[in-house]
Structures are given as C-alpha cells and as structure tokens.
Amino acid sequence: MKRIRSSDVRHVAKLAELDFSDEEVEKITPQLNRILDHVARISTVDTEGIASTSHVMDINNVSREDEIREPVPQEEALKNAPEEAEDGFSVPKID
C-alpha cells in the first residue's frame, strides 16, 4: 500500500472534522503509516466469493411496531446543551 503523507493526513482530518497543528501532523503521520502497514497485511488473503460479515448472528432487518411512546420532554433534551436559545440548540453562524 502507498505511504500516506502529511497532505493526506490534513485531508483526512478535514473529513473527520478534526484540527491538528503542524507538529501534531508530523507526529501522527508516521504512526498512521505504521498502523496502516500492519493492517494492510490482509490484502494478501484470498477472499474471492466470500461475503462480508454484517451481523455475527445473522440477524437482518429487525423491525418493531410503530407505536407512539412518551417523548423526551424538551427541557430534558436541552439539559446538556452547551448553549440553547428559543427552546433549541444554539450554534455559531453556519459557514
């Protein structure tokens, strides 16, 4: 597998909504390469015609009755909000 570079790390950080300083990128890049090298060993395993595992117990499409239940009260739902306004979650300007 190809080595990842610091530019790749910055791109992935963007996808993951993380923010790294230049020093952190320096540090994490070789660590990620070592881990990815290690896991890439599976590329040599023959998986022709093998299905992917979805649930280990072969459970599919679990459904339940669509019943009306007691909703979470608004004030409970907002209890942990870092900021709230007008009975809702408040966030900085959307860019």
Place this chain on the structure above:
Amino acid sequence: MELNYLTAHELRKKLGSREVSSTDITQSVFDRIKRKDKDINSYIRTEEESALESAGKADCHIAEGGSIEDFTGIPVGIKDNICTRGITTTCASRILESYVPIYDATVIKRLKKNNFILPGKLNMDEFAMGSSNENSHFGPVKNPWDKSRVPGGSSGGPAASVAAGEAICSLGSDTGGSIRQPAALCGVIGFKPTYGMVSRYGLIAFASSLDQIGPFSRDMEDCAALLNVVCGHDPCDSTSIDAGIPDYKSFLTDDIKGLKIGVPRELMVEGIDPEVKSSVEAALKMAEDMGASVEEISIPNLEYALNVYYIIAPSEASSNLSRFDGVRYGFRDRSAKTLRKMYRLTRAQGFGEEVKRRIMIGTYCLSAGYYDAYYEKALKVRTLIIDDFNKAFSKYDVLISPTSPTTAFKLGERTEDPLTMYLSDICTIPANLAGLPAVSIPSGLSSEGLPIGLQIIGNTLREDNVIKTAYSLEKAIGFETRPKI
C-alpha cells in the same frame, strides 16, 4: 470481617440471616475506597450519599420481608461509558466531562430491579480505546497488585476496583478484550457474553458490531449471577438476540468429564511470556486430570484477527464518534465564530490523542478509494475467521488460551508506540470478531507476584460450556484473589 472482600453470594446469605445490613456492606466498600482509591484511581466519581440512601432503602425492603435477589443491597461499580440517569457519565473524556444522561442504560434498569447499590462510576481508557487505562482524561488506574504497573484496559477501573475490594462486582464493556485483559492483569474474573446477549442501549458506542457489556467478579458464582441480571432481549437494541435466557447459575458444575478442549496454536503466540504459557499449560493438565481431552489445533485465519480488528473497530468508531460535535451535549470550544470551526476546535480539544488516532485510521479506511481495500476486505476476512471458528466448534466444546501474552506491564512502558500497545489484545480480539462468549479467570501468579489470566472461549450462545469449564478450573486452581495493598 472485611465485608468488602466477600462475594455477592456470601453477602446475600448474611443479608438473609440479618447478620449484616446493606448499609454495613456499603459503608465497608466506601471505607476501602477512602483508604485506597487515592493510589488506585479506580473511580472517576463516587456516589456515597446516594449509595448509602439506596442501602437504607434496601435494608427497609429486607426488613419488610421483601425478596433478596442476588444483588439486592450489593455495591456493583459501573464503567463510566454506561449511562446512569442523573449521574455524570464521561467515558473518561474531556468532551463528555459534564454530560449527565437523562436515561438509564438497560443494564442499569435491570440492576435497579434487584435494588442494587451504585457506589460510583469507574475509570477507563477514553471511549474504551486502550489496553492500559493510561488514556483516561482523569488519570491512569494503578494495578492493585503493583502500583507501578497498569491494570489493563480499557476497563481498568472495573477490574482494579473488584481486585482492591472497592466494589463487590462491577460491569465493564469489551470491544477487543476490554473486560478480559484487565481481569487477567488484576487477578479477577471477567466475562464477555455472546454478542447480542446483553443490550447495548445506553452503552456509549465505540464499535457497535463488537461492543458487549459484561461482569467482573471475584468468583464464578457471582459472575453467573450477574449474567442472569444483565442478559436478555431488549427492543431498544436492534442487535440484541431474542433468545431465551438460561439460568447461568445452573451451569456452575465441576463436571467436565468428556469435555473436548482445543488449544489454538495461533493464540499461544510468539513473544508470549514463558510463565504465562506454563501457567496455562498447568491448568490444561488439571482439566485433563478431571477427564477432559486437550488437543492443540490450528485456526489459520486467526493470524489476521488483529489486522482485521484495527480496521473494523476504528472505522465504526470514526462513525460513532461523529456525534460529539459540541452541539447537543458535552464540551464546546467557545472561541470559534463559525459552526465548522467550532466542530473542529471542540473535537480537537475534547478528544485525547489515542481517540483522535483511531478516528483518523477509521476515516481513512472508509474514505473514497480506500473503502474496498481496507473496510470491505476486513469484513470478508472477518467472515473467514467466523467460518474457522465454526469448524473448530464442530469438534471442540471450548477453546483455551492465555488471556494476555504478558502479565501487567509498567505504566508508560507501551505508551510511545501505539502498535505495541495494540498487540496486548492479540488473544482476546478473535472472540469479539466472531461474537463468541469468553471469560478470563486467574490461573496463578508469576514469580513477580503478578496475576496470570486464562481465557476460555465457547461457541455462540454456549455460555454453558464456558461457565462449566471456568467453574471447574476455578475449583482446581484455587486462586487467592486478594492483592496485598
């Protein structure tokens, strides 16, 4: 008499005969916590006032002739990734430092039906990512057997608290060995049930296809009793299995005559501590003496288990942890002027190094151009591993291996190199990938006086075989579970 070092079933008898009260038991646990937990750091948060209040209620319930269930009036510590209504649940992370759940996890509801006592919330690696409990925002947990060593992880607090007499039993979670490996390193019992047996509702998700809640205890009888309480179908968790729940205590028999034990060569790994190996071999000899047959076997694809795990677990984690964005709960960076900047700064400061590393690996493995080579491929190799286990279980009742290749390592010894740390879980990861039930029981002490753990893996839903084997070996080994602290 040190009540805090008795088992739940011993205490239940004493509660029944009115020899002790739940208040006495709870008090003795808190006395111990006050004397020892400054050094051990098992608890992120203790709840003495509400615990003593619950104990008083349990005592009234008993005095009025109410039923004494297995955990009525018994302090059971809870890992801090299991939601407790009204009690801060942090996942040992800065990002959830002040998060107070508005609901109880299903396992907590079930324990409350027993009138259990919640002494507090137990320390762990942040978001259950780690094998040493050094990744906690609230500081590392120390191993009660040697405070210069790690207790294992990620359930370091649940394991250390039970070993140190700071709880009678506890609940942890196991994604790649997070119950069994710390149990081994702390000399207690840790059980991971079949995937889907215990509801994950209210367990803050790490890797949903692997996570499973399970008990820590000082003997198999308490382990089976706690399984009886926590196992069972839950409509709130769509991956929970709708199968009947056996009485796990009925499997506590020491008859393993004719039991077929397989010893996977791939789990007697290279680099395994010779003392660990010989301790496990001695236990296997005991099993033979009791009439079981023991054969070395090969499960070829186990060779790839660690690789598969470190693709699947971070991939699922990167998706699960995207919910922590500073909007609805938890920490928020207040300096950012725009939403996207707020997300990034919140997550950059709220998550620790290891969590960010795993989010990065997962995001990379799921990203365009790499998904097929990493994630999809890992899911296929996972199928091969499951097929291999199915073949093994067509011939053998249980598989036995060391739980951890080494005894407890020194604090700081493996923190510099993430990959070396990951290798700590090499023996435990396969059971998670295949969803199998597995337990770690103490098999002895090393020459340095550190506990050694032995792992017993059973086929899907065959907890009976695992419990029977563990109980038989527990009796034969006769391990003294108390560290000298």
